[in-house]
């Protein structure tokens with residue numbers, strides 16, 4: 001529960017002292033350095049299959065949970081690099097000396113990994129899950145399979161905000177559900193009351209750790225304080241209660257920033273916590289540039305889901321065409337995106353996939369949706385985002401439309417991933433492009 005704040009002046013003094021100490025450390029060259037990968041390692045694609053490896057050890061980790069909150073509010077400010085948000089003039093800024101509690105809404109592959117890693121570095125974490133996953137997390141803890149072994153985290157687990165009572169003023173909500181589940185999650189969490197008055201939507205920071213660009217836009221309709229995350233985190237939902245993340249030496253790279261643009265103290269504090277938890281977390285004023293670059297890479301998700309691993313020359317060539325279509329659309333829309341070289345330079349070998357026993361990585365998030373037979377898939381917000389922008393800016397997108405349609409059909413009909421031979425998919429892609437070419441000639 002939220003505790004009474006100390007007198008603001010005293011808290012401000014403590015925070016200023018902490019900031020001064022940090023600045024001094026940085027000047028002395030003692031600031032925490034970004035983790036560097038071991039030299040000489042070969043990076044593997046996060047989408048590669050990993051099914052060989054060594055035995056798992058099973059340490060039971062007892063992260064700090066339910067520790068008293070030391071949170072104190074310092075000042076009120078607005079985020080930098082962006083105009084003030086209406087109604088957001090009294091956003092409390094949390095003093096860096098005091099910890100925050102992370103409420104992970106959607107503790108699946110990405111959410112479970114982020115939550116587990118934060119808990120492992122001593123942060124207070126609440127997991128939100130439903131059904132069999134909720135029951136397993138509650139009864140047996142979160143089992144996180146990572147290159148160090150299987151780590152078990154016994155954390156508070158809820159299926160919605162009600163069991164938590166009032167949310168705390170130091171809560172950070174991390175939305176890690178798939179984009180198509182965003183509305184439902186926000187319906188539940190937006191109106192939740194926060195200690196001291198107001199609702200989550202009015203007062204708490206909401207970080208959208210999702211693929212695509214739409215979740216944060218949906219969120220900003222309801223929440224005042226929205227942050228975007230560019231999620232580079234190969235992870236898998238193995239079975240209820242178990243998630244795996246094979247990246248090493250880092251578990252993932254999570255760019256973050258204020259949505260729609262800018263940075264602020266909350267983003268920096270979250271990033272600092274993530275950087276203590278095996279992530280690199282650059283706080284960037286132009287997050288969209290990274291997110292659109294990631295969107296281009298996620299256009300291949302549907303190819304993998306529909307036709308299996310993108311390994312053959314045929315499949316790689318098709319992905320090249322699908323991404324070229326995506327780039328043409330972004331260029332026509334005047335949307336900037338980080339280049340492949342810039343992304344490669346930043347990521348280097350920092351997130352190299354290691355074999356994990358008992359947790360083979362079959363594929364990316366769309367592949368996993370088909371494997372689990374969830375009945376839905378993210379394609380409307382990946383290939384569908386390109387189709388939407390194409391229609392808005394007059395650029396035909398036959399390949400992305402085709403993939404969006406096929407991926408949705410596979411999900412709806414609960415087909416296994418890779419059900420269509422890649423040759424057949426290429427034939428359909430050729431046909432779709434030819435049809436658009438003919439249509440254009442006729443309408444000229």
Ligand SMILES: CC(C)(CO)C(=O)C(=O)O
Pocket residue numbers: 046047211231232233234235298301363364365366
């Ligand atoms: C890059 C990767 C594999 C992990 O973040 C991904 O985006 C996905 O699975 O959709």
